[in-house]
Amino acid sequence: MKLHKESKGTLTVAILAILIIGGISIYFLKMWSLLIIVPLLVILGLVFWFFRVPNRNILEHVENVIAPVDGKVVMIKEVVEDEFLKEKCIQVSIFMSPLNVHICRYPVSGDVVYKKYHPGKYLVAWHEKSSTENERTTVAVKSETNHKVVFRQIAGYVARRIVFYCNIEDKAKAGHEFGFIKFGSRMDVFLPLDTEILCKIGDKTKGGLDVIARLRD
Incomplete structure (x- = not known):
């Protein structure tokens, strides 16, 4: 899936935040950390989806x-x-x-x-x-x-x-x-x-x- 160029900053921040929060939750919560990590991964997936660039055949138009x-x-x-x-x-x-x-x-x-x-x-x-x-x-x-x-x-x-x-x-x-x-x-x-x-x-x-x-x- 192709991503829009405007996604770079948002995805960088989102991935870093998930890595930090995920690491802290694993350290302190062990198996219970999945309750935090899974929703974060869902949110990250939605961010990727938001910045998708669909392949569309654009025609020429006048009127x-x-x-x-x-x-x-x-x-x-x-x-x-x-x-x-x-x-x-x-x-x-x-x-x-x-x-x-x-x-x-x-x-x-x-x-x-x-x-x-x-x-x-x-x-x-x-x-x-x-x-x-x-x-x-x-x-x-x-x-x-x-x-x-x-x-x-x-x-x-x-x-x-x-x-x-x-x-x-x-x-x-x-x-x-x-x-x-x-x-x-x-x-x-x-x-x-x-x-x-x-x-x-x-x-x-x-x-x-x-x-x-x-x-x-």
């Missing part, structure tokens, strides 16, 4: 808006995006549990025209205000269909580290990685009002594979 993450669609509504677009648009939000793949992918192909990191709070990721009050990043892409699409990584109550690798003037390719969020979070995508929405609340998404909307020419 299609691709699910940027694995998760569950929790919101589809008309809002005003006031950071970059400064106009009404459709917000599609996808919540990621700690068991989902947490690679963040471009939802559309085009040119990166804006990026910004925002420090903030750590409300639960499904809270509506988390989109504007939590630690987050905002990226905007001018799509190949000449639409401006904004998407936002949002830290949750557990997630405490967001990374994004894109830069302004980078070429965005729908379905390809641009960042990562650790341990439970949300992705918001802001689309033009006339976008054809192809997903519904409650849908489970596969990042890079599922088409959630289609931009109109």
